[in-house]
Amino acid sequence: MEQKRETLLEIHGLSVSFRMYDHGLEQTDLQVISDLYLTVYPGEIVAVAGSSGSGKSLLASAVLGLLPDNATVCGHLYYRGQELTPGRQKQLRGTQIALVPQSVTYLDPLMKVGAQADGHRRPLPTARRKGFFKRLGLPDQTEQLYPFQLSGGMARRVLVSTALLTGAGLVIADEPTPGMSLEQALEALRMFREMADQKKAVILITHDIDLAFEFADRVAVFYAGTTVETAPAWDFKQGPDRLRHPYSQALWRALPQNGFEPVEGFQPYAGDLPEGCLFSPRCPCKTEQCIRAVPPVRQIRGGEVRCFYGA
Amino acid sequence: MALEARKLYFRYDPKQPWILEDCTLRVDRGECLSVFAPSGYGKTTLAMLLAGYLRPARGKILLNDRPLPSKGICPVQLVCQHPEKAVNPRWRLKRVLEESGMLQEDMLEAFGIQRAWLGRFPGELSGGELQRFCVARALMSGADYLICDEISTMLDVITQAQIWRVVLDEARKRHMGVIAVTHNRHLAGRIATRVVELSGQT
Numbered sequence: 001m002e003q004k005r006e007t008l009l010e011i012h013g014l015s016v017s018f019r020m021y022d023h024g025l026e027q028t029d030l031q032v033i034s035d036l037y038l039t040v041y042p043g044e045i046v047a048v049a050g051s052s053g054s055g056k057s058l059l060a061s062a063v064l065g066l067l068p069d070n071a072t073v074c075g076h077l078y079y080r081g082q083e084l085t086p087g088r089q090k091q092l093r094g095t096q097i098a099l100v101p102q103s104v105t106y107l108d109p110l111m112k113v114g115a116q117a118d119g120h121r122r123p124l125p126t127a128r129r130k131g132f133f134k135r136l137g138l139p140d141q142t143e144q145l146y147p148f149q150l151s152g153g154m155a156r157r158v159l160v161s162t163a164l165l166t167g168a169g170l171v172i173a174d175e176p177t178p179g180m181s182l183e184q185a186l187e188a189l190r191m192f193r194e195m196a197d198q199k200k201a202v203i204l205i206t207h208d209i210d211l212a213f214e215f216a217d218r219v220a221v222f223y224a225g226t227t228v229e230t231a232p233a234w235d236f237k238q239g240p241d242r243l244r245h246p247y248s249q250a251l252w253r254a255l256p257q258n259g260f261e262p263v264e265g266f267q268p269y270a271g272d273l274p275e276g277c278l279f280s281p282r283c284p285c286k287t288e289q290c291i292r293a294v295p296p297v298r299q300i301r302g303g304e305v306r307c308f309y310g311a
Numbered sequence: 312m313a314l315e316a317r318k319l320y321f322r323y324d325p326k327q328p329w330i331l332e333d334c335t336l337r338v339d340r341g342e343c344l345s346v347f348a349p350s351g352y353g354k355t356t357l358a359m360l361l362a363g364y365l366r367p368a369r370g371k372i373l374l375n376d377r378p379l380p381s382k383g384i385c386p387v388q389l390v391c392q393h394p395e396k397a398v399n400p401r402w403r404l405k406r407v408l409e410e411s412g413m414l415q416e417d418m419l420e421a422f423g424i425q426r427a428w429l430g431r432f433p434g435e436l437s438g439g440e441l442q443r444f445c446v447a448r449a450l451m452s453g454a455d456y457l458i459c460d461e462i463s464t465m466l467d468v469i470t471q472a473q474i475w476r477v478v479l480d481e482a483r484k485r486h487m488g489v490i491a492v493t494h495n496r497h498l499a500g501r502i503a504t505r506v507v508e509l510s511g512q513t
Binding site (some may be wrong): 049050051052053054057083102104137139145149150151152154157175178179181185207208209210214235250251254255256257259261262263266267269271272287298 | 323349350351352353354355393395396423425427436437438439440457461464465466467468469470471472473475476479495496497498500501
């Protein structure tokens with residue numbers, strides 16, 4: 001029997017909802033993440049792929065405790081076996097769990113990026129930071145620039161360096177590669193790989209799924225606020241026949257190099273989710289059962305899938 | 312009928328070296344030009360120059376052999392790389408679309424914009440959702456050229472394929488010229504009729 005592996009991060013039945021004003025003073029709850037499970041082991045890169053607006057960035061905020069006041073979080077989060085309470089999140093944030101934010105507006109506009117990446121740590125990690133900047137192809141004078149003087153791709157590379165400098169055990173990288181050229185993106189992913197190889201872990205939220213398949217160990221596919229499939233990255237490299245969920249197959253087919261064929265329809269709005277399977281309105285192989293009932297999570301070929309028919 | 316950049320020179324500060332030096336580019340109506348260059352080369356600067364947001368230090372931007380009009384709707388519309396920096400944070404999204412007259416049923420449908428999003432503020436939408444508004448408003452009537460500065464990097468691949476399909480359909484119907492800045496060669500291969508490489512040496 002396989003021994004139970006030590007986990008770095010466990011997410012159990014996470015749900016996130018926002019309280020919003022509806023009409024006048026009436027308030028409604030809008031559930032944006034529902035019943036989400038994800039486990040990250042030391043030494044792993046877990047790629048999170050999926051629809052834009054499916055709650056990938058909110059997952060990052062929920063783990064770090066950065067959600068706004070009108071958000072309600074249910075479920076359990078564990079970091080190295082211990083529950084993540086708001087107090088613990090605050091303590092671990094930036095030291096044990098680091099974020100590469102999605103938006104380049106997270107840089108302090110009034111601070112030169114070199115000093116900004118160094119932060120308040122003593123002694124200053126200037127030499128290491130210069131090393132990171134160099135590896136990512138940022139010219140020497142970049143450290144003397146303010147964020148508004150950077151291009152989009154340069155700003156992302158500064159954000160990646162900043163997160164890696166923390167030496168955190170878990171880095172959540174929320175779309176770190178847009179704007180970077182292919183070589184720079186590959187270098188950034190190699191740096192994440194080296195980090196993961198030191199018994200640390202990376203959650204890589206990305207739309208560059210073709211790169212993710214190369215570097216990640218597992219891929220979790222999100223749709224409408226929950227995971228529809230978690231599978232070894234190898235299966236995604238093989239092609240749609242190895243994938244278990246019709247949405248993952250649709251993602252694969254929509255890649256420019258694999259057909260560029262979008263599946264019809266759009267992701268359902270969080271306030272107006274279908275009753276059964278979340279993907280059923282767009283699914284090419286739906287049946288009566290899919291429209292009536294929510295499919296349970298099933299284990300198939302070393303992966304998990306939320307579909308009645310995945311095989 | 313073409314949009315041209317002739318021998319452009321540009322820098323943000325006279326003390327700094329040129330960002331764009333002797334840059335020449337031409338796009339005709341009806342074609343989709345894909346532009347490649349290393350990160351930090353000045354692609355976004357070039358996009359802003361072409362759409363009239365910046366003025367070149369030397370050289371000319373010509374639309375049908377005349378300078379860009381200084382009044383009225385600019386026939387060259389730009390879709391920015393970071394949608395969160397391109398919409399007024401204090402406007403509800405309904406107003407963003409109304410401003411360009413694009414609050415149209417068929418556009419909402421084509422871009423998959425949910426009715427419920429219209430009443431929200433930009434901070435309450437994801438980057439990918441926001442970008443659909445930015446693309447939709449740029450397709451306003453009067454736009455003959457569309458400059459797309461990495462418009463689909465924050466979108467999932469299915470939405471990326473959907474949005475490009477709408478943009479290219481619309482461009483074909485209205486005989487628009489499109490310049491697409493991207494780092495994705497596979498994507499360029501799908502959408503472009505012509506590819507230009509701007510090397511760091513020019």
